[in-house]
Amino acid sequence: MAETKQHCWPDLRDYILSLEKDDLFRWVNREVDKDWEIGSIVRLLFRGIAEEKRFAVGFHRIRGHTDNSVAVGLIGASKRSLAKILGVEPEIAAIHSRWSEALAQPLPPRMISTGPCKENIWIGDSVDLLKLPVPVWIAEKDAGPLFTPLWITKDPSMRVRNVGMYRAELKGKNKTGIQWGTPSSQHAAQHLQQWEKLNKPMPAAFVMGTDPSIYLSAVTKVPYGVDEFAVAGSVRGAPVDLVKCETVDLEVPASAEIVVEGEFLPGVREPEGPYGEFTGFMAGSAEAGEPVFQVKCVTHRTNPILQGMLSQMPPSESSCCRQILMEGAILHHLTEELRFPGILDVHLPESGGGGAWLWIRARKAHNSYPYQVAMGVWSKFGFQHYKWIVVTDEDVNIRNSFAREWTLAFRVRPEEDVHITPKVTAMTLDPSATMDPKIPSRDRTASKIFIDATKKYAGFPEVAMPPIGHLERVAEKWLEYGLGELSPEWKAILA
Numbered sequence: 001m002a003e004t005k006q007h008c009w010p011d012l013r014d015y016i017l018s019l020e021k022d023d024l025f026r027w028v029n030r031e032v033d034k035d036w037e038i039g040s041i042v043r044l045l046f047r048g049i050a051e052e053k054r055f056a057v058g059f060h061r062i063r064g065h066t067d068n069s070v071a072v073g074l075i076g077a078s079k080r081s082l083a084k085i086l087g088v089e090p091e092i093a094a095i096h097s098r099w100s101e102a103l104a105q106p107l108p109p110r111m112i113s114t115g116p117c118k119e120n121i122w123i124g125d126s127v128d129l130l131k132l133p134v135p136v137w138i139a140e141k142d143a144g145p146l147f148t149p150l151w152i153t154k155d156p157s158m159r160v161r162n163v164g165m166y167r168a169e170l171k172g173k174n175k176t177g178i179q180w181g182t183p184s185s186q187h188a189a190q191h192l193q194q195w196e197k198l199n200k201p202m203p204a205a206f207v208m209g210t211d212p213s214i215y216l217s218a219v220t221k222v223p224y225g226v227d228e229f230a231v232a233g234s235v236r237g238a239p240v241d242l243v244k245c246e247t248v249d250l251e252v253p254a255s256a257e258i259v260v261e262g263e264f265l266p267g268v269r270e271p272e273g274p275y276g277e278f279t280g281f282m283a284g285s286a287e288a289g290e291p292v293f294q295v296k297c298v299t300h301r302t303n304p305i306l307q308g309m310l311s312q313m314p315p316s317e318s319s320c321c322r323q324i325l326m327e328g329a330i331l332h333h334l335t336e337e338l339r340f341p342g343i344l345d346v347h348l349p350e351s352g353g354g355g356a357w358l359w360i361r362a363r364k365a366h367n368s369y370p371y372q373v374a375m376g377v378w379s380k381f382g383f384q385h386y387k388w389i390v391v392t393d394e395d396v397n398i399r400n401s402f403a404r405e406w407t408l409a410f411r412v413r414p415e416e417d418v419h420i421t422p423k424v425t426a427m428t429l430d431p432s433a434t435m436d437p438k439i440p441s442r443d444r445t446a447s448k449i450f451i452d453a454t455k456k457y458a459g460f461p462e463v464a465m466p467p468i469g470h471l472e473r474v475a476e477k478w479l480e481y482g483l484g485e486l487s488p489e490w491k492a493i494l495a
Contacts, residue, residue: 008236011116011255012209012305016058016071024055024081025074031061034070036139038062042072042310051315054078058305065133069305075215076309076320085212086235092324092399099328100336103222107233109240115254117207121246122298128173129295132258133306138276143284145170146275148309149206149260150218151178152250153191156198162187163218163228165309168206169272174262174295177272185384185428187224192264192291201263203248204293209257209307211236219309219318220325221381229253247296257304262295276312277429278319278353288440314350322354330358330377338376341365347398356427358386359398364454371419374450383424383448390451395463400492407453417452424448468494 009015019025032038038059045057056073076082083090086098122128134145147168154161164187169177180186188204195202213235217228229240242251245261252259270292273284311318327346334343342363348354360373370391377389390408397403412418426433426446433446465471471490478486 008238009211011211012071012074012257012307015212016056016074016305019056019074019081019084022080022084024077024084025058025071026055027058027060029061031063032059033063034065034133034145035136038070038072038135038308039137039139043313045073046077046310046315046317051078051320052080056081062133065131067303068131068133069303070133070135070308071209071305072308072310073317074307075212075219076317076324078320079324082216082321082324085216087237092327095324096328096331099220099325100332102217102231102234103329103332104336105234106226106230107237107239108227109229109233109242109251111251112241112243112254115241115243115256116301117243117252117254117256117259117299119301120299122300123246123296127295127298129170129176129260129298130173132304134170135308137308137310137312138282141282142275143169143273147176147206147208148307148311149208150210150215151188151204151206152252153188153202153204154250155191156194156200158249160191160225161227161229162191162224163214164188165215165219167275167311168293169275171270171292176260176293176295177270177290178264178293179272179275179290185221185382190224195264196266199266201265203250203261203263205245205248205250205252205259205261206293207252207256207259209301209305210253211240211255214240214253215307215309216321216325219321220329222329245297246299256301258300258306259298260295261297261299262293264291264293268292278311278314278316278322278355279429279431280313280353281429281431283429283431283441314353319350319354323348323350326354330381333380334360334373334376337380340369340373340376342369342394343373344394345398349401349404352387355385356387356430358389359404360389360391361394361396361398362391363394364391367456370452370454371450378448383421384426384428386448387427387430387446388449388451390453392453393455395494396453397492397494400489403493406493408451411453411455412451413456417456419450419452421448421450463493465493 054077056077058071060069080090088094088098166180180189192202213232217231233239241254243254247261269289272290274282277283310316330346334340345361347359349357374389396407423445426444433444
């Protein structure tokens with residue numbers, strides 16, 4: 001069990017103050033334009049500052065919006081941020097262990113009568129989403145401003161709740177779109193399908209600016225029927241406080257900065273996008289369009305903070321969260337649910353958006369073991385994830401790109417060790433999955449690749465490196481040799 005620290009912030013504002021104390025958040029004090037400048041600033045922040053030094057950023061002087069702020073990077077600027085939310089040291093193993101704990105021990109939310117999210121209420125004709133400083137994340141390419149909120153929905157029985165992050169195009173004063181990639185894998189989309197079979201509108205709400213544990217739980221895939229608010233309660237060590245919405249029969253976080261309530265009308269679709277996606281390419285809906293959200297009410301705190309999450313080209317906030325948290329979810333599935341022996345590490349490189357490549361380091365139990373491990377992942381998370389799965393031996397550092405390439409070069413026989421599964425569900429939003437861009441992402445099929453990059457026979461040659469003990473002794477005395485600084489990457493190939 002990971003050692004945890006006391007960490008429970010009542011709301012986003014208290015969390016930001018805590019980030020500032022740790023130099024994990026900074027405010028920009030000059031005026032900025034939401035339609036090109038905010039997106040460009042945060043893009044350079046993620047591209048131009050090393051991950052271990054990265055921080056979240058806030059803007060409280062936004063041209064044309066005097067009473068609002070925007071904050072980006074609050075959840076996944078770096079693994080330091082993720083570790084802080086989870087209450088552990090910023091080490092991958094500790095983060096994975098704590099996340100596995102949270103998934104296994106959900107703590108249900110509790111209802112209260114009211115909360116800060118009710119300080120201001122727009123209802124009916126007073127609703128005007130255009131008053132909010134919604135950023136255009138990629139100027140001159142995005143279709144327009146884009147919310148990156150947390151959506152709350154329930155199935156028609158009103159017993160199964162989902163909290164998930166899906167982008168929402170700002171379409172007017174009281175209307176947004178939604179994009180959920182492959183609906184078959186998105187729980188909110190499954191809810192809408194159930195409501196539409198009954199020819200009834202689906203009540204929904206989206207929120208921005210909450211306790212960080214809620215964002216953490218919502219951006220990671222949990223099994224259908226598991227309440228993300230309960231997972232968040234486990235993360236924060238206390239139940240999440242919820243309040244009833246004003247116009248729909250749903251519950252939302254009491255401390256949320258902004259709550260937008262409304263409904264999806266059955267069968268209504270409109271074009272959506274294009275917008276930059278987590279793959280690093282622009283994408284939008286096909287001719288059939290995407291669902292449309294009609295807004296009935298907005299409640300918000302005074303001088304609300306609009307929380308955004310940077311996605312698009314990796315590295316990004318979404319790729320950081322997707323990488324580290326989904327690594328933890330996969331590790332939990334393989335070791336706790338399937339109980340595979342010998343699983344040592346899993347890694348989702350950010351170059352694949354945290355969703356295309358999956359590397360697994362393991363102590364191979366038998367010759368068919370690597371293939372069984374790969375099938376165990378796809379059976380749980382679906383073929384719309386992990387276009388490539390590679391299983392390596394225990395001595396390979398799968399978190400180093402050189403070690404990964406070296407392993408592919410010298411432990412793989414393409415004719416024997418590369419296995420292609422054809423015509424299954426394509427990876428979500430993969431532009432290479434079709435020759436016809438008019439085919440919706442949800443309808444595309446493609447192949448998946450499993451690569452067995454383990455040693456295949458006894459007596460496989462040893463790695464041509466001096467014994468690790470000798471290297472460590474030399475590293476300890478390195479400065480005495482007068483050869484300058486030694487990069488910590490000297491251990492790159494060694495696990």
